[in-house]
Amino acid sequence: MTLKGNKVFKAIGSSTRINMLQLLSENEMHISGLARELNISVPVAAKHVKVLEEADLVERRIFGKSHILKIRAENIHTALDSFAPTEMVEIDKGTKLLDALKMVSALEVKKVGDRDLIVSSDGEEGLYVFEVDGKLSDKTAEEFVLEKDATIDWKKLEAVTKKRLVISIKE
Incomplete structure (x- = not known):
């Protein structure tokens, strides 16, 4: 640490x-x-x-x-990110991130519209995003193709309250 x-x-x-x-x-x-x-x-x-x-x-x-x-x-x-386990994965150039993730995690993928979204990772349901070398991607793991060495941070979005509204309806 x-x-x-x-x-x-x-x-x-x-x-x-x-x-x-x-x-x-x-x-x-x-x-x-x-x-x-x-x-x-x-x-x-x-x-x-x-x-x-x-x-x-x-x-x-x-x-x-x-x-x-x-x-x-x-x-x-x-x-808290420093406690994330690190996996080393060797892949061929042009491999999709989804395939690399499948090498180290049990994933459940669900088709939503024309996109494949990961809805569970190692049995934990939730919404997931990833960063490549510290930057969020606008692609899905299925769309993202790895062309060079990179560090991928696979993150589960946790429900953290950012703002609480107390709503009062006028009578």
Whole structure:
């Protein structure tokens, strides 16, 4: 695991810092606002924020004497990616990604319109996407042809709430 990954897990190893991340996931805040919400002193909040900054989980913007904090949740995801198992696959040039994936995973493919979509990987149903050398592809695994060495990140889309709406119907 990378040094950055270690810092992420250290940072989220504190309930105070977890609570800070939760608050920052809802809104950007001043350090003093975090301290007030968590019922801790500003110096204690600042020390916790420093750990979060070192792990690159929060971003600080300074406007005069105001320090505004914003969460960088994508770095938590990056740290978790380090736990993905790695498989080495040797294939012929021109092999479809779907065929390479079948060499290391049990896949269930379903025809949707004119496209073959993978709906299950190793028994886990869900929606899947892939990145080639860190970039999302606009092709399906059936359409993507491998012409050179590459690193493929095969990702299951997990249902993570990005925004919650509480709907109230007018009477």
